[in-house]
Amino acid sequence: MKSNLIYFAKKLLVMIVTLIAVSFLVFLAFEIIPGDVAVSQLGTEATPERVAALRHELGLDRPFLVRYGDWILSYIKGDFGTSYSYHIPVSSMIAQKIPITLAMSLIAFVITIAISLPLGVEMAKRVGSKVDKCVYTANQVVMSVPEFFLGIIITYVFGLVLHWFKPGGYVSYNVSFGRFIGYLIFPSIAIAFPKIAMTVKLLRSSIITESKKDYVRTAYSRGNSTTQVLYKHVLRNAMIPVVTFLGMVFTNMIAGSIVVEQVFNIPGLGRILLTSISNRDYPVTQAIILLIAALVIVVNFIVDIIYHILDPRVGGDK
Amino acid sequence: MRSKRLILGLVLVLMTSAIALGGCQGDKASASLDGQITIGIPQDLEDGLDPHVVNAAGTREILFNVYEGLVKYDSQGNLNDAIAESHVISDDGLTYTFKIREGVKFHDGSDLKTSDVVYSINRCIDGGYVPGFANIDSVSATDNEVVITLKEANVDFLADMTTAIIPENNTDPNTKVIGTGPYKFVNRVPQESITLEAFDQYYGEMPHIKTVNLKICANPDAIVMELKGGSIDMIARVTSTQAAELEGSDFDVLEGTMNLVQALYLNNNVEPFNDVRVRQALCYAVDPQEIMDFVSDGKGTEIGSSMFPSFGKYYDASLNDTYNQDIEKAKALLAEAGYPDGFEFSITVPSNYTQHVDTAQVLKEQFKKIGVTANIELVEWDSWLNDVYIGRQFESTVIGVDASTLTASKLLDRFVTGRDNNFVNFSSAAYDEAYNNASITTDDAQQTAYYKECLTILSNEAANVYIQDLPDFVAINNKFGGYEFYPLYVQDYSKLYIK
Numbered sequence: 001m002k003s004n005l006i007y008f009a010k011k012l013l014v015m016i017v018t019l020i021a022v023s024f025l026v027f028l029a030f031e032i033i034p035g036d037v038a039v040s041q042l043g044t045e046a047t048p049e050r051v052a053a054l055r056h057e058l059g060l061d062r063p064f065l066v067r068y069g070d071w072i073l074s075y076i077k078g079d080f081g082t083s084y085s086y087h088i089p090v091s092s093m094i095a096q097k098i099p100i101t102l103a104m105s106l107i108a109f110v111i112t113i114a115i116s117l118p119l120g121v122e123m124a125k126r127v128g129s130k131v132d133k134c135v136y137t138a139n140q141v142v143m144s145v146p147e148f149f150l151g152i153i154i155t156y157v158f159g160l161v162l163h164w165f166k167p168g169g170y171v172s173y174n175v176s177f178g179r180f181i182g183y184l185i186f187p188s189i190a191i192a193f194p195k196i197a198m199t200v201k202l203l204r205s206s207i208i209t210e211s212k213k214d215y216v217r218t219a220y221s222r223g224n225s226t227t228q229v230l231y232k233h234v235l236r237n238a239m240i241p242v243v244t245f246l247g248m249v250f251t252n253m254i255a256g257s258i259v260v261e262q263v264f265n266i267p268g269l270g271r272i273l274l275t276s277i278s279n280r281d282y283p284v285t286q287a288i289i290l291l292i293a294a295l296v297i298v299v300n301f302i303v304d305i306i307y308h309i310l311d312p313r314v315g316g317d318k
Numbered sequence: 319m320r321s322k323r324l325i326l327g328l329v330l331v332l333m334t335s336a337i338a339l340g341g342c343q344g345d346k347a348s349a350s351l352d353g354q355i356t357i358g359i360p361q362d363l364e365d366g367l368d369p370h371v372v373n374a375a376g377t378r379e380i381l382f383n384v385y386e387g388l389v390k391y392d393s394q395g396n397l398n399d400a401i402a403e404s405h406v407i408s409d410d411g412l413t414y415t416f417k418i419r420e421g422v423k424f425h426d427g428s429d430l431k432t433s434d435v436v437y438s439i440n441r442c443i444d445g446g447y448v449p450g451f452a453n454i455d456s457v458s459a460t461d462n463e464v465v466i467t468l469k470e471a472n473v474d475f476l477a478d479m480t481t482a483i484i485p486e487n488n489t490d491p492n493t494k495v496i497g498t499g500p501y502k503f504v505n506r507v508p509q510e511s512i513t514l515e516a517f518d519q520y521y522g523e524m525p526h527i528k529t530v531n532l533k534i535c536a537n538p539d540a541i542v543m544e545l546k547g548g549s550i551d552m553i554a555r556v557t558s559t560q561a562a563e564l565e566g567s568d569f570d571v572l573e574g575t576m577n578l579v580q581a582l583y584l585n586n587n588v589e590p591f592n593d594v595r596v597r598q599a600l601c602y603a604v605d606p607q608e609i610m611d612f613v614s615d616g617k618g619t620e621i622g623s624s625m626f627p628s629f630g631k632y633y634d635a636s637l638n639d640t641y642n643q644d645i646e647k648a649k650a651l652l653a654e655a656g657y658p659d660g661f662e663f664s665i666t667v668p669s670n671y672t673q674h675v676d677t678a679q680v681l682k683e684q685f686k687k688i689g690v691t692a693n694i695e696l697v698e699w700d701s702w703l704n705d706v707y708i709g710r711q712f713e714s715t716v717i718g719v720d721a722s723t724l725t726a727s728k729l730l731d732r733f734v735t736g737r738d739n740n741f742v743n744f745s746s747a748a749y750d751e752a753y754n755n756a757s758i759t760t761d762d763a764q765q766t767a768y769y770k771e772c773l774t775i776l777s778n779e780a781a782n783v784y785i786q787d788l789p790d791f792v793a794i795n796n797k798f799g800g801y802e803f804y805p806l807y808v809q810d811y812s813k814l815y816i817k
Contacts, residue, residue, distance in 0.1 A: 039703045041365050043373040046708050047738040050446065085364045086508055087492040093508055155540075159547055168535065168544035172507065262537050265544065267510035271536060275509055279364050280700060 004308075011304055015297050022293040023075075026286050027068050036060075037084050037280035058084065071286070081283035085276070090287045093272065098291075099173055100268035101261070103181065105253040107188035108195070112249065116196045120203030120242075121235070125226075127208060135200070143197040147256050151190040151263035158186055168265040187264040191256050195249045202245055206238040213237075240310055247303035251296040351516055353816045354529035355798060357809075358544060358553035362509050362534050368491040369482035370438070370447040375720060375807045380532065382808040383514060384425075385482035385497035388416050388435065388464070393802040393810065395628070395724050397476055400522075401430065401483055401498060402464075411471030411760045412455075414479075416464045423519040424485050425495075425502035432459035437486040439466070450478035471760050477723035500525045500812035509534055514811070526800070526815035538672075545569055545793055552794040552801070554809060557672065558614040561791045569793045573617065574803030576790040578718030579624050579729065580674070582665065582681055582783035585712055587743035590663075595655040597780035601641035602648035603688045604681065606785045613676045617789035623773040624719070624729050626787040628805035632726050632769050637777045648688040660689030663713045666706050669696040673788055674716040681716070681783075707741050718788060720807050726769040727757065733776060742782060749775045 038054040039046050055061050059070075074081065080090040119135070126132045159167035165186055171179040210216065211234050219229045258270030269288055276284035363377040369385040372378060390400035399405060402416040422430040436459045442448045453475065455467045468475060488496050495503035500522065501514040512532040516525045533550055535541055542563045544550045556564070561571045582600070590596040610618040619627050622637030652660060667678045675696065682692040692714075697705070706712040721728035731737060734753050735745040749772055756768035777784070794801055800813045 036700075036704055039708060040700050041373070043365070043703065045373040046703065048708070051708065083508075085362075085366065087366055087490075088508075096507065097509075155543060160543060166549055167547035168533075168540060168549040169547060170510075170549075172510065263540070265535060265537055265540055265549075267507070267534065271509045275362065275364065275536070278698065278700060281364075 007308070008305075011301055015301055018297055019290070019294060023072065023286075023290055024068065026289045026293075027064075027071065030280070030282050030285070031064055037282060040278075040280045041084065075290075080287045083276075083284050084281045085279050085284075090283045093284065094269070094287055094291065097267070097269045097272055100184075100266060101254060101257050101270065103173075104184045104188050104191070104257050104260075104266070104268065105250065107181070107184055108191040108253050108257075109246075109250050111188060111192040112195045112199060113246070115192075116199035116203065119196075120200040121207065121230070123200060123204045124207035124211075125230070127204075136204075139197040139201055143194055143201070145194060147190050147194060148259045148263050150193055151187065151260050154186050154190050155263065170264070170266050183264075184266070187257075187260050187266060190263070191253050191260050195253065199242065199245065199249065203238065203242050206241050207234055210234045210238045236310065240307065243306055243310065244303055247299050247306075251292075251299050254292060254295060351518070351524060351526065352528050354531060355527050355551050355811075355814060355816075356531040356533055356549065357811070358535040358541065358550040359512075359532050360535060360538065360553075360555070363506075363512065366492045367495050367503070369484065369497070370442050370445060370491070375722075378722070379808045380512070381482070381497075382499070383501040383530075383811050384495060384499045384503055385484070386499045387480040387482055388418075389476060389479050391480065391724060391804065391806055391808070393804050393813075395805040397480075397724075401435070402479075405476075407476070411473065412468050414466045414468070414475065416466070416479075418462050418464060419521060420462070422498055422521050423517075424498055425517055426485070427519070428485060430483065430485075430498060432462065432464050434486045435459065435464045435483050438481065438483045439464075441484075442481055448478050448481055450475060451481075470758070472757060473760060473762065473765060474723075474725040474727050474757075477725045480723060501530060509536070516812075523812070525812035527798075527811070530811050545795075551798060552792070552814075554790070554792045556791045556793050558617060558789070558791065561793065562615075564793055568796055570796050572792045572794065572801055572803070574790045574792065575619060575626065575628060576718065576720075576788040577626050577628055577805055577807065578720050578788055579621060579626055580677065580716070580718040580785045580788055581621075581624075582678075582714055582716050582785065583742050584714050584782050585710065585742055586745065586781065587710070588713055590655065590657060590661055591713070593655045594779055595651045596657065597783075598641065599648040599651040599655070599688060600685065600690070600783050601780045602644045602651065603690070604641075604684050604783050604785070605643040606638075608684070609677050609680045610786055612680050613673050614789050618786040619789075620786055621784050623777040623784055624733065624782075625726070625773055628787075629721075629724070629726070629729075631766060632773065634770060634773060637773060640777045641780070643684075645687050652688060652690070660691065662691040662693065664693045664695050666695045666697055666702065666712045666715045668699045668702040668717070670699050671717075674718070677785065678716045710741055710743065716785075722807075724806055730756075730769060730772050733772070733781060744776075744779075744781045746775055746779055749779075 036051070037058065038051045038060070041054065042050055059067065082088065083090055083093055086093060123132050123135055155167045158164040165183060170183050173180040216229060216234060219233050257268065258273060261268045261270040272284060273288045359376065359380065361376055363380065365372045365374045365377055367381070369381050372381065386400045388400060388402040388405070389397045392398055401419055401422055403419040405414060405416045407414055418430070418432055418435065424430055436457050439451065439454070439457050443451045443454060453468050453470060453472055455469045458465050482497060484491055485496050488494055500517060500520050502517040504513040504515050506512040511534065514530040514532070516528050535544055535550065535553065541553060541556060542560050545553065545564065546567060556571070564571055584591040584597055586592060606620045610616050620638045621627070622640055623634070625633045627633045652658065665678045665681065667674050669675060678694045682694060685692045706715050719729065730753060732739040732741070733744045733749060734740060735750050752768050752771040752775060756765050756772065759765045759768065790803070792801055797817055798814055799817050800815045802810055802813050804810065
């Protein structure tokens, strides 16, 4: 019990240190890459004097470390700053967008689990059969298709040919929640498809590896049926690498949605991130990157805990 | 003299618009103020909503519907009175008296007062937002008149009075959008949409469509799908390829011009472009028609100096023939300048402008013929602004330069020696003199002659390799009509109607 606490405390500490490191890197990145928000805002009307005046107004003429310190302090106070482009608080801007990206990632995640787990188990049961070979080949193909390309194909086939949805016809969740979810289904499928293929492949091979272990033979010798052995013993162990993978998949989906949002013209976090980078709208960019980083770190933390529950030996006393 | 000409111009405009209105009365009378249109825009209004501060052409063209100045351009390029009911310019060109129209309302329902006009002008003077306002000596107002006196006479001053008038008590124009235009701002969702609604207390001709939804279509590759799929009804500036894809659909593709001076801008300060013979050699190497064929199926209009054709008053088509493609002559000039074997240079192009990138590619091939190697360097728009436009760290660049008001000076002042916006570092004593003469004269004919002289100097000195004014295609669902091209970078939604 005590070792458990130490384990979590350690993980928590690592999490905080990682976040601070990420925040510093994010801040540093915009110091290094070329471009300047003042120039971006003033466009072709920019003169050295007006650029200098605007930089001063935005507080960008202060030393790097002072600005970083200020920024971190205001974050601790819960103030994410104000967008340079929109002149509204970053927090309210991001809050509007999180539901979109999160909903899309969640739908994609549910689709992935709902399809890949049964399919993976089924494939493992029928190793070497014709069905297995067919699915295996199809899997390899799907895995190598990038999400955005799948997005384009889906838009073309289901949007323009079959008219199952209206390309670019995104509806805000404020207007109609049903139509909002309805529009997100196809982009979610585009995100989920390659992940399904990967999860199936991983689960299948994980189950196959596990079933060759000694304890499986013992389980059979005790008179258990194949199904019993599979679900009671093998699956539990085979799931460990899959859980890690699914954790990564979820964070990957949020990052992947940035690209898919562009294809389906969904104004989510990704769109805001891309435009704020090109406009050098630092407060927005930094907040979103930190948010995504925090999400990855938190998900990893949760995965670690689930891991711990599935296999108490992980990160144990040693 | 000046005011008489303007009044005559106004009468003409009123007459023609009356005829035009009479002509289509039958069409529009049936369409009462209802309905909606969804218009795609390529980017959000990312530099804010404060009409005095925004610079992006894409922002200004939309705010045109929301804000108005004392005067306003029409689609013919005439300056008409807007918030001003009439104006008089004194004979010495120094005093402008604007009589303010009665009953003009702001979008929040309050009455426009002369103090709001004075406030708006002073705000722009203090902020340095309108360069032409540095010339204002004083602004004063009575109950219904605003009098502006200038330090020096300048016939282009009236164009600057298109500057938006905002209410004095609005402390935050960036989030509270209150203008006097035909459409009022309802709300916006960042990177998603902007909603405008017809302003029912507008003093002028009422718009025909009640709600205008602007939808941000960030992915240019998806535009045709969005049009065909029905999620947008109209979008401006589609490419010729997209226009071709829309053939036979429910969309009309209208063709206008972008009103840009597209050129290979040369940094006149760096070697070898500090030698006029080298610049001329490049001009002789280029065939604009070939570029237009490649970039936009042969559409577009050739230009030979810093002026586009819809500026009929100054545009001189004969300058297009200063340099017709002549490879031998180009080679001879290069040899004379000391580059018999050619040289190598880079063309910096902002990667978000497909037309400019395509143009650079054709240029590269054309320069090969005279033994000159051009390397294309693609940069982000932001880096372009920073390094090329402001930093002037470049050899050459392909870009289109526009004019924010329809005055020749907006296009020509950037070639005066030492100007902040002279990013090509052009310098010619003859040019400076001609430009200066143009800006101090109060005689219109004389001024036009001086500006034309400026254009000829730019052409003879081969300041840049002038190419074309790009074609502009607007796709609009055939349920709608009334789209009008402007000689300026604006979109006028108030003229659109449902058929």
